[in-house]
Amino acid sequence: MKPIVCATAPAPATLETREIRAQLSPRRYTTLAAEIGAKINRLPLTEGAAFKQGQLLVQFDCVLQQAQLAKAEAALMAADTNWKGNQKLAQLNSVGQVELDVSRAETLKAQAEVAANRALLGKCQISAPFAGRIAEQKAREQQYVQPGQALMEILDDSTLELEFIIPSRWLGWVRNGAPFQVSIDETGKTYPAKVQRIGARVDPVSQSVKLTAVIDGRFGELVAGMSGKVLMAPPAK
Template sequence: MNKRFLLTTVIAVAVLGAIFGYKALQIRQAKAAMAARKPVPAAVTTALAARQDWAMTLGSVGTLQSYQGITVRSEIEGRIVRIAFESGARVQAGDVLVEMDTAAETAQLRSYEATARLAELNLQRARELRQTNANTQADLDASEAAFLQAQANIEATKATLAKKRIVAPFTGRIGIRQVNIGQFLNKGDALATLEAVDPIYADFALPQQNIAQLATGLSVKVTVDAFPDRQFDGKIEAIDPRITDTTRNLRLRATLANKDEVLHPGMFARIDVVLPGDTAVIVLPTTAVVYSPYGDSVYVVGQKDGAPVAEQRWVKVGPKRGDLISILEGLKEGEQVVTIGQSKLRPGSALKVNNTVVPASSPAPKPVES
């Protein structure tokens, strides 16, 4: 019995040993095969880092403001009898916009003029009588006061009549009218907006660390979404002397020519302040830069055992210009940089460079016409 049990145990151990040995041999062979395999090179496109002289800029987003802009309002109560403008029309300074009913004031003016005429005659008589001591000095003073009072009443009535004839205070374009003929206006009621937009202002802000680079007279380049293929040139007119408490930014105002009045107050605009002098920078397509919370980097094509491999390089990026971006630090002229395919790369990844089809990169790209 013991011999049979021992024989069975020996056979079982031999079978299990053979199985485990075979598996171990398979694992060793698989590891050897994996070690012998080489990773498939990642297909990428590349571009050479080129050196160019760029006029450096400071970019911001701002809002366009009218050179002069108001809401025309009534200074006095009255009923509208005439509207002398069309919505959206251009008006000159002094043009009549609205006239109100002046019948009561006109009649009152004639009454005051008659009173003033009588007061003037009484004053002349009082002066003549005073020369002969036929009246008192108090009588003469009363006559002079009555005459002055009558003159003041005339001036006040004329001022009221003038306020009932509302005119444009400056040349500009009138907005959509908000009143109608026959409407009764209260004091402060709005008639329409009036905007002078040539030139036009662009208000924007920049971080306080840029103060040393800024000055009035610097050129700015402005673009708006409504006209993506146009660039509007202007100059910084004013710099606010106070830094904003909330954002610690410096507020600036630029003036732009707007002869054709295509720019409107309230538009958002991208503003680039052009700094004096040119700076030599390394230029790459914008697609070459890999952005991450730890910093910006590019992949440079290096060599390992005679084959191209990826080398990660941390860089400091500068301003953009269309499809191009400037590299201020971390890259040398002439180095070959990966522009497409970085998502598949790690430091040391094998590369296969294929530049048969390379997207165009332009500092001033334009949309493709269909």
């Protein structure tokens, strides 16, 4: 009778022996949305285009808002004229205090209307909050949009970050600013990087911690969303 041989299952790969993967992500990104209901008059840049901070990204058709501001300014002029006239009459005791106070309140109300309409008119264009690129356009010229509707996604690709998980045991030698290499799949090249932030806590189950790093330098071929392998290993004992 042949002896029974029990096969030993291979030990599961630990985090220290597995390939560490990371994805490039922009440091800053956001979705620009409409703050007013209006028709888009102009989108000067196309998807993928680069822009500078403060550059115009969206221009709305605000003829109605401009007319409302002109109406509010005319109402302010009338209220101010009435109040000044009542002030002169008050010096001659020809108008009551209540009427004088009401005319002053009407002037303040008209001033508030002008300020509100100017603020509304200021939302008729959207400028870039930072320099970067248009990742995705969600609206088109001549399209009417509602308040809160997403118009485009933008990102700042001046600095590309990497997020990945390392074994918590590596905290004994990993430090902020520590250099390493990352091999990007899409380009087939290796790039320098350095640790920027170490996670605030260790996952007790997987005994791992999250690291955030940055690509050390500017490389035009790198784009947010690319991924690759982190070339980092503990020093030889």
